[in-house]
Amino acid sequence: METPQSPDRGPARPVAAHAVPPAAPPSADADTPSSADRPLAGRTALVTGAASGIGRACAQALAAAGAHVHVVDRAADAAAEVAGAIGGTVWVTDLSAPEEVDALPADADIVVNNAGLQHVAPVHAFPPDRFALIQRVMVEAPFRILRRTLPGMYERGWGRVVNISSVHGLRASPYKSAYVTAKHALEGLSKVVALEAAEHGVTSNCVNPGYVRTPLVEDQIADQARTHGISEEDVVGRVMLRRSAIKRLIEPDEVAEAVLWLCGPRTGHITGTSLSMDGGWTAG
Numbered sequence: 001m002e003t004p005q006s007p008d009r010g011p012a013r014p015v016a017a018h019a020v021p022p023a024a025p026p027s028a029d030a031d032t033p034s035s036a037d038r039p040l041a042g043r044t045a046l047v048t049g050a051a052s053g054i055g056r057a058c059a060q061a062l063a064a065a066g067a068h069v070h071v072v073d074r075a076a077d078a079a080a081e082v083a084g085a086i087g088g089t090v091w092v093t094d095l096s097a098p099e100e101v102d103a104l105p106a107d108a109d110i111v112v113n114n115a116g117l118q119h120v121a122p123v124h125a126f127p128p129d130r131f132a133l134i135q136r137v138m139v140e141a142p143f144r145i146l147r148r149t150l151p152g153m154y155e156r157g158w159g160r161v162v163n164i165s166s167v168h169g170l171r172a173s174p175y176k177s178a179y180v181t182a183k184h185a186l187e188g189l190s191k192v193v194a195l196e197a198a199e200h201g202v203t204s205n206c207v208n209p210g211y212v213r214t215p216l217v218e219d220q221i222a223d224q225a226r227t228h229g230i231s232e233e234d235v236v237g238r239v240m241l242r243r244s245a246i247k248r249l250i251e252p253d254e255v256a257e258a259v260l261w262l263c264g265p266r267t268g269h270i271t272g273t274s275l276s277m278d279g280g281w282t283a284g
Helices: 055-062 076-086 128-156 177-200 215-228 231-242 251-261
Strands: 044-048 068-073 088-090 109-113 160-164 202-209 274-276
Touching: 044 055, 044 128, 055 068, 055 076, 055 109, 055 160, 055 251, 068 215, 076 088, 109 128, 128 160, 128 177, 128 202, 160 177, 160 251, 177 202, 202 251, 215 231, 251 274
Parallel strands: 044 068, 044 109, 068 088, 109 160, 160 202, 202 274
Antiparallel strands: none
């Protein structure tokens, strides 16, 4: 799974973090959904990389279930559009800048660590600064976010941490050393949090999709089609999904539904796990 925090076109540029107030709540005479329809009413969620792809789908799903969502992304306009549509709060944040990560709100009951970026190169030619950037965004930023949000979850006696990992958190692929390293590290962080947080009513899990139909993946499909002189359909079926039994890309909404389920009322005993959504990739 590959989820873009920013396109793979050079290091992320610092952007000042700031919040935009949420949209006005519905009027008192609006139809009020039942608690069964809004199981997360009164909860607050923080989703990184929430301006597009999996992050946007997660923000929408959590908001529809009643949560107020902090929409975190460095794409200001797209993040503001998502926040405005769901009544959330937008935080324009460069996750590679520790001081900006540490300025994010600490009041979240639910944290979805989703943001990521990709760079493809053999280890001997991999740029060290690019390797370090990917670790800052995909490992250090989740650690910093959890370091600040877990105390509040502990105090309230409830919390959900969902880390959007990848099949590459469980399996390796050549030329993706930084991404594979980061996802394996995120798996380890998730399991440590699961053990530490269990007594406080907080769960921590990973969701591990294969290739998801995100802007980053669609760009890769087009690039590989040009490079190999084959159709985009052949790139998906013969290259990307070669090891998958199900020969189609995963839709962002499918990942969001898994995230929402892990945050729901009947998953309190599910913690420290990695939920594979890889179409059978890891079964072989």
